[in-house]
Amino acid sequence: MRIGLIARADNTGLGVQTYEFAQHMRPARVLVVDISHMKRNTLFPNRYPGADIVRGFPTERQFARFLDDVDVVFTAETPYGPWLYPMAEQRGIPTVQQYNYEFLDLSTGSPTVLAAPTLWRFEDVEHPNHQHLPVPIATERFPRLGHMPTATRFLHVAGRPAVHDRNGTADLLDALRMVRSPIEVTITCQDRQYVGGLLSSRAMPANVHLTVKTIDVQNYWDLYTGHDVLIMPRRFGGLCLPVNEALGAGMPVIMPDVSPNHTMVPSEWLVPATSGGEFKVRQMVDLHTVDHHALADKIDQFASDHAFFQQSAATALALADVYSWRALKPRYEQLLNALVPAPA
Incomplete structure (x- = not known):
């Protein structure tokens, strides 16, 4: 299974969250969204060797390149624009968004799976595939x-x-x-x-x-x-x-x-x-x-x-x-494997 990860390479919560996902799930492709200049953050590009780093929000062409040769896409909080979900759906690539409720906005499209990191306001979110997926601890x-x-x-x-x-x-x-x-x-x-x-x-x-x-x-x-x-x-x-x-x-x-x-x-x-x-x-x-x-x-x-x-x-x-990665990694693997058809 070839996982595509949309990541951050700064010391924000999203930076930590996606860094640890990369370390434990070993994605095949990583697209780093660099908005550090907008938030006065420091960029740490070496955290993702071989990643594509995009300054600002990705364009349609950059998303198209990222989607080449991946079977499933994981992103935290946001799809970073209107392109990701419709383009992935057109290619038959399932998507997972691990959202934060206060920032949840599905007006630009909906992922295949909407993953809640906690049970806060879980019952208030309507989505055909809404699951609880805690963020693991890198113990x-x-x-x-x-x-x-x-x-x-x-x-x-x-x-x-x-x-x-x-x-x-x-x-x-x-x-x-x-x-x-x-x-x-x-x-x-x-x-x-x-x-x-x-x-x-x-x-x-x-x-x-x-x-x-x-x-x-x-x-x-x-x-x-x-x-x-x-x-x-x-x-x-x-x-x-x-x-x-x-x-x-x-x-x-x-x-x-x-x-x-x-x-x-x-x-x-x-x-x-x-x-x-x-x-x-x-x-x-x-x-x-x-x-x-x-x-x-x-x-x-x-x-x-x-x-x-x-x-x-x-x-x-x-x-x-x-809540360690050792305990919860099988849960992530089970979710992603269920989205990707087995090769013929």
């Missing part, structure tokens, strides 16, 4: 060095700040002012001004040592080295790759108790959140705000209850194995 990227005896080093990945403070960085800063335990908190962000702007009106207590890092690391897994717990008070649902990555590193994840988080991590790691407002990208999305006091209490629980942290760290590693 081999993360060395398993054993657990620290206590949780004192907390990490928050703000990433590239998105609409409505997607990852809940402001909520975290408000909660940290109520934390009682002595802890270290590292916030990683790829926008130098973003966290500084939030901190200008918020003073941290003496027991919270806060570090803000704005470096864009080449290897995403390096972000998690030297940390014990990930704090991700995200304001809306959907796929959250830092959660996958933290589990791969053996880190428990503190998240709001909203869909689909309860399907990913134990309820003991979740904190209450209230719904307040909505916005629209391609689909209407509900916004949530985590309870700041409850978030502070959960951070204190991880920092002070050593048995709770140790058990949670072991659970994180067990969940990483459940």
